Amino acid sequence: MAEKAYKHLLFGNRVYLRRLEAADLPRTLKWINDPEIMAAIGVRGPRSAKEQELWYERIAASRDNLVFALCLITDHRHIGNLSLFAVDYIDRNAGLTIFIGEPKERQHGYGTEALQLLLEYGFTYLNLHRIYCKTNADATAAIKMYNKLGFRQEGILREHSYQFGRYVDKVMFGMLRQEYLKSISGEFSGKE
Numbered sequence: 001m002a003e004k005a006y007k008h009l010l011f012g013n014r015v016y017l018r019r020l021e022a023a024d025l026p027r028t029l030k031w032i033n034d035p036e037i038m039a040a041i042g043v044r045g046p047r048s049a050k051e052q053e054l055w056y057e058r059i060a061a062s063r064d065n066l067v068f069a070l071c072l073i074t075d076h077r078h079i080g081n082l083s084l085f086a087v088d089y090i091d092r093n094a095g096l097t098i099f100i101g102e103p104k105e106r107q108h109g110y111g112t113e114a115l116q117l118l119l120e121y122g123f124t125y126l127n128l129h130r131i132y133c134k135t136n137a138d139a140t141a142a143i144k145m146y147n148k149l150g151f152r153q154e155g156i157l158r159e160h161s162y163q164f165g166r167y168v169d170k171v172m173f174g175m176l177r178q179e180y181l182k183s184i185s186g187e188f189s190g191k192e
């Protein structure tokens with residue numbers, strides 16, 4: 001584990017994560033202004049290029065909001081973003097967001113692999129104790145992915161978010177460090 005963490009940090013079999021760079025912003029702006037992604041990750045848009053630049057300056061200088069570009073190993077194409085936000089170095093918890101911006105790159109297993117890398121980074125490199133997220137109750141792919149990776153469903157936030165003329169429920173998921181360690185040792189079925 002230590003060898004993997006330090007030599008190949010954030011590299012998987014088909015995807016890798018790197019910090020988001022200024023050169024990624026035009027692509028990221030296009031994705032973030034997609035209404036489906038806005039609703040999924042809770043961004044209120046549309047965002048202008050200037051707002052996106054200011055956002056980037058803030059996160060580039062921050063240690064508690066870490067944004068990663070999800071890239072394919074074969075051709076280094078940047079296809080989506082992940083983040084650990086509100087990283088609390090005392091309580092040792094953080095929220096996560098994930099999206100694949102290019103619709104044709106969804107459903108190939110890239111999201112699952114990227115999230116595994118982010119969990120490894122959060123739990124074994126940053127020494128976090130808990131990682132959580134909230135997702136739309138009808139986000140089938142995201143919910144399958146969180147369940148498969150061993151997240152626990154922690155609750156439903158009823159009519160929590162106003163999206164396109166209606167209030168929708170959000171589902172809270174969380175994973176504790178000991179659950180992560182069990183899941184990677186194959187002991188955790190995800191259904192306990």
Ligand SMILES: CC(C)(COP(=O)(O)OP(=O)(O)OC[C@H]1O[C@@H](n2cnc3c(N)ncnc32)[C@H](O)[C@@H]1OP(=O)(O)O)[C@@H](O)C(=O)NCCC(=O)NCCS
Binds near residue numbers: 037109
């Ligand atoms: C959520 C998301 C990141 C998942 O990434 P992905 O690469 O598409 O997902 P994967 O291919 O790894 O699949 C994960 C699981 O969801 C299933 N799945 C993927 N897309 C699906 C779809 N459209 N409908 C039903 N199931 C789907 C897969 O079959 C897989 O389950 P399985 O292993 O039981 O077969 C991606 O779909 C996405 O960006 N969606 C829009 C933004 C979003 O919802 N973000 C989450 C916010 S919390």
